[in-house]
Amino acid sequence: MPNLQSPISNLFKTYAIIVAGGSGSRMQSALPKQFIELCGEPVLMHTIRAFKESLSSPQIILALHTSYQELWAQLCSKHNFTIPHTVIAGGETRFHSVKNAVDSIKDLDALIAVHDAVRPLVSAAIIDEAYQCAADDGTAVTAVKSRDSIRQANNGASTSLNRDGIYLVQTPQVFKAAILNKAYKQPYTDNFTDDASVVEQSGVAITLIEGSYDNIKITFPEDITIAEALINKKPSTLS
Numbered sequence: 001m002p003n004l005q006s007p008i009s010n011l012f013k014t015y016a017i018i019v020a021g022g023s024g025s026r027m028q029s030a031l032p033k034q035f036i037e038l039c040g041e042p043v044l045m046h047t048i049r050a051f052k053e054s055l056s057s058p059q060i061i062l063a064l065h066t067s068y069q070e071l072w073a074q075l076c077s078k079h080n081f082t083i084p085h086t087v088i089a090g091g092e093t094r095f096h097s098v099k100n101a102v103d104s105i106k107d108l109d110a111l112i113a114v115h116d117a118v119r120p121l122v123s124a125a126i127i128d129e130a131y132q133c134a135a136d137d138g139t140a141v142t143a144v145k146s147r148d149s150i151r152q153a154n155n156g157a158s159t160s161l162n163r164d165g166i167y168l169v170q171t172p173q174v175f176k177a178a179i180l181n182k183a184y185k186q187p188y189t190d191n192f193t194d195d196a197s198v199v200e201q202s203g204v205a206i207t208l209i210e211g212s213y214d215n216i217k218i219t220f221p222e223d224i225t226i227a228e229a230l231i232n233k234k235p236s237t238l239s
């Protein structure tokens with residue numbers, strides 16, 4: 001069935017915060033992983049294009065460490081990359097990068113997606129579904145069910161958990177702007193591993209939506225090979 005709903009951008013101003021302020025220590029590459037080429041262009045360009053191609057057509061805000069902003073400008077020029085976006089300063093942690101971007105958005109009636117620069121395989125369909133769900137529920141966090149069995153370790157022993165109740169969380173994570181703005185006023189703690197954990201701590205319930213096993217995060221060197229294989233799959237086989 002074709003989606004006959006009008007794009008969410010007819011009803012809400014939409015933003016996408018793409019966080020690219022990390023150093024990629026686990027990648028062990030001199031060049032942070034968001035700038036490494038994937039099928040001929042930097043990872044970050046694939047990610048920004050996915051949002052540009054969504055029906056939600058968000059205004060894109062890119063969080064980049066100041067020391068890499070000149071490199072990014074050079075890469076955009078080299079690759080003729082002209083998708084409009086605003087660059088703001090990345091922070092010391094992912095939380096601080098998101099906070100800088102959230103603080104730059106003054107429209108508290110908007111919808112804001114937060115997405116890792118290093119998840120370049122996100123589909124337009126998932127992006128649009130996440131904005132729609134956040135419009136309805138206030139929050140939308142993409143996740144997939146664990147495909148492996150799960151055990152909880154405890155004092156040298158371990159017990160089996162029901163994997164049907166275990167979700168692996170991805171991005172995009174989309175929120176009504178007022179919810180995200182309030183959540184990011186909280187002081188930072190190490191427990192804030194994603195935006196859902198920050199919003200939940202502020203007292204707001206999280207709605208999960210179906211993500212995709214293809215929406216991998218590029219974290220380790222082998223992830224580049226896996227991402228290229230996924231990109232080269234026929235589009236009709238992407239799940």
Ligand SMILES: Nc1ccn([C@@H]2O[C@H](COP(=O)(O)OP(=O)(O)OP(=O)(O)O)[C@@H](O)[C@H]2O)c(=O)n1
Pocket residue numbers: 019020021022023024025026027034063090091092093094095097098115116117118119217218219
């Ligand atoms: N200070 C930071 C740290 C991370 N990120 C972003 O958050 C996303 C997810 O983080 P992760 O994969 O952990 O990236 P890095 O922090 O770069 O990697 P590592 O943890 O291996 O150092 C990435 O797009 C990364 O650029 C960010 O914007 N600002």
Ligand SMILES: C[C@](O)(CO)[C@H](O)COP(=O)(O)O
Pocket residue numbers: 094116169170171193194195217219
């Ligand atoms: C935000 C995230 O990508 C959701 O899976 C993840 O929590 C980032 O964690 P990392 O420790 O920075 O890889």
